[in-house]
Amino acid sequence: MATHSTDHFDEAALMVRPTEQIGQLGSRSLLIGGVGALLALVGFFVSGETFMTSYLIAYIFWISLTLGSLGVLMVHHLSGGAWGMAGRRIWEAGTRTLPLMALLFLPIAFNLDTLYAWARPEAADDHILHLKAAYLNAPFFYLRAVLFFAIWGGLAYLLNKWSREQDEQPAQLIGPQDRRFRLLSAPGLVIFVLSITLMSVDWVMSVDPHWYSTIFGVLMIGGQGLATMAFTLVVLAALVKHEPMSRVALPGVVHDLSKLMLAFTMLWAYFAVSQLLIVWSANLPEEIPFYLERLQGPWQSISIAILLLEFTAPFLLLLWRDLKRKPHVVRRVAILVLVMRVVDITWTIGPVFRHHGSTLHWLDFAVVLAIGLPWLAVFWRSLAGRPLVPARDPYFKEAMAHVR
Amino acid sequence: MSHTPETRPALYGLLAEFDSAQGLLDATTQAREAGFTKTEAYSPFPIHGMEQAIGFDERLIQKFVFVAGVVGCLTAFGFQYWVSVIDYPMNIGGRPYFSWVSFIPVSFELTILFAAFTAVISMLALNGLPQPYHPVSNAPSFARASQDRFFLAIEASDPKFDLEQTRAFLSGLQPLEVVAVDE
Structure with missing residues (x-):
């Protein structure tokens, strides 16, 4: 049924770039990021060594949005659908923060011994770490990091380049024959998932080098997808009032994206429970300390908060159909999810470094805002630099045909 | 007739x-x-x-399904609690009787089971199916x-x-x- 007049999806109207609105959003987020950066700077001088813990937490949070964007982008190239027509340019802009994230990785790379016990000289005396040294050693760690960035960068570069060509090419060259997005995304997703699994082991899990969990990589991927969907909805809620997003981010599209956030909430929870269940049931001395530290003592309340605010509350709220169709309402759930992602990453990394009753630290949130400053600057700039809607995607009209 | x-x-x-x-x-x-x-x-x-x-x-099915899911979850969790803590406590590897972690899979499965059956059955019931005779035929x-x-x-x-x-x-x-x- 043609609920929209034909010029609703008029290409010229959709190719408009709302530079002014994005500029406003950009300066607003930069202001908040600037405050965070100042606080982080204070924290850097006050707290010294614990700063790196907060830095790692904040870095993992932001790169989860960068990488989540890349993953969701490839999924959409394979699946199609109206939901991605509203989200495509947000994810593309998200992936273009990769060079920045490579640069921001350097502080971690130069402080390996602060963050990772296996990188310290004492590790040689530890029998288990000695056995793990074949994998957990600095040169191999660096090599893998370079490989990760090369893989992600290659995928992000090609998808962004082709997308720009699609916007700029004469119309007659664009058509369903433009299969290269799919041809890259299919193997790309496989490589992506494998690389994120290894990255999670390297950068996050190895802060506690005695502990391991084989589901940890996919747990991180679930978290990335969740954070990315939440971030997408927050951005969309800000853009939906203006042309051209108002034409594309219809209630049905917001509904679909919210459903995906609900799905990722459940997927993440499913992985989290699986890990808990397996480790808890086996009760092995090399695995169970992870949960002993977190399910009792000062971290217990954080565990309960994660259960209630990262799973239960978003899950119950997102069951509600009307909520999922209203961007300014679902935005609040999305913000809660994003905050809880920071808490969750802190819960994963923090107990390794914080033993004397301290759990969440104000510095964690300050550094999240501080890294958000350049991340969002690159993001908004990238977003404003191209048409906000992939109106020249050969599948665009087909995807939007039945949305209302 | x-x-x-x-x-x-x-x-x-x-x-x-x-x-x-x-x-x-x-x-x-x-x-x-x-x-x-x-x-x-x-x-x-x-x-x-x-x-x-x-x-x-009509949004009735959604409500039925939600209630059925909650009931399924509580049934499973409650039953496991009753069996393991009250009716037949057993020491399994020194774990506490109230091992809530191991109750999660069954609670999850019964949530899905109750919800899915309710969805199908209430759909049929609200549609008046099965209906062997209908005038349009x-x-x-x-x-x-x-x-x-x-x-x-x-x-x-x-x-x-x-x-x-x-x-x-x-x-x-x-x-x-x-x-x-x-x-």
């Missing part, structure tokens, strides 16, 4: 036949906009947007509703129904044909 040949059975309604999903979708929208409320659309496959076109906004062409034809029925019990006017209205929607269907 049988009708004498002279008594005509009551009129069920009018049935318009279309040859495309789009034709049915447009006709259904126009029927709703014309104020008809007792309408029903028949097609060989689900049509995207038909829900809105026919003005179907009296229309000779209706057999093709499961193959390649699309039908819109307006029931005689509709407050706006008037045999001649409604027939004229349906004929104006470019159907292949409009037939009167008996109860």
Whole structure:
């Protein structure tokens, strides 16, 4: 049924770039990021060594949005659908923060011994770490990091380049024959998932080098997808009032994206429970300390908060159909999810470094805002630099045909 | 019980036949906009947007499913608690009797089980299925509703129904044909 007049999806109207609105959003987020950066700077001088813990937490949070964007982008190239027509340019802009994230990785790379016990000289005396040294050693760690960035960068570069060509090419060259997005995304997703699994082991899990969990990589991927969907909805809620997003981010599209956030909430929870269940049931001395530290003592309340605010509350709220169709309402759930992602990453990394009753630290949130400053600057700039809607995607009209 | 040949059975309604999903979708929208409320659309496959076109906004199943899911979860969790803590406590590897972590999978599964069964059963019940007899199958062409034809029925019990006017209205929607269907 043609609920929209034909010029609703008029290409010229959709190719408009709302530079002014994005500029406003950009300066607003930069202001908040600037405050965070100042606080982080204070924290850097006050707290010294614990700063790196907060830095790692904040870095993992932001790169989860960068990488989540890349993953969701490839999924959409394979699946199609109206939901991605509203989200495509947000994810593309998200992936273009990769060079920045490579640069921001350097502080971690130069402080390996602060963050990772296996990188310290004492590790040689530890029998288990000695056995793990074949994998957990600095040169191999660096090599893998370079490989990760090369893989992600290659995928992000090609998808962004082709997308720009699609916007700029004469119309007659664009058509369903433009299969290269799919041809890259299919193997790309496989490589992506494998690389994120290894990255999670390297950068996050190895802060506690005695502990391991084989589901940890996919747990991180679930978290990335969740954070990315939440971030997408927050951005969309800000853009939906203006042309051209108002034409594309219809209630049905917001509904679909919210459903995906609900799905990722459940997927993440499913992985989290699986890990808990397996480790808890086996009760092995090399695995169970992870949960002993977190399910009792000062971290217990954080565990309960994660259960209630990262799973239960978003899950119950997102069951509600009307909520999922209203961007300014679902935005609040999305913000809660994003905050809880920071808490969750802190819960994963923090107990390794914080033993004397301290759990969440104000510095964690300050550094999240501080890294958000350049991340969002690159993001908004990238977003404003191209048409906000992939109106020249050969599948665009087909995807939007039945949305209302 | 049988009708004498002279008594005509009551009129069920009018049935318009279309040859495309789009034709049915447009006709259904126009029927709703014309104020008809007792309408029903028949097609060989689900049509995207038909829900809105026919003005179907019943949300009962969702509520049933939610309640059933909660009940399923509580049933499973409660039963495991009762078995492991109250009725037959067993020491398994020194773990506490109330091992809530190991209760999660069964609670999850029963949530899904109750919710899924409730969804299917309440869908059937609310649709009045199974229904061995339905008046529209009296229309000779209706057999093709499961193959390649699309039908819109307006029931005689509709407050706006008037045999001649409604027939004229349906004929104006470019159907292949409009037939009167008996109860």
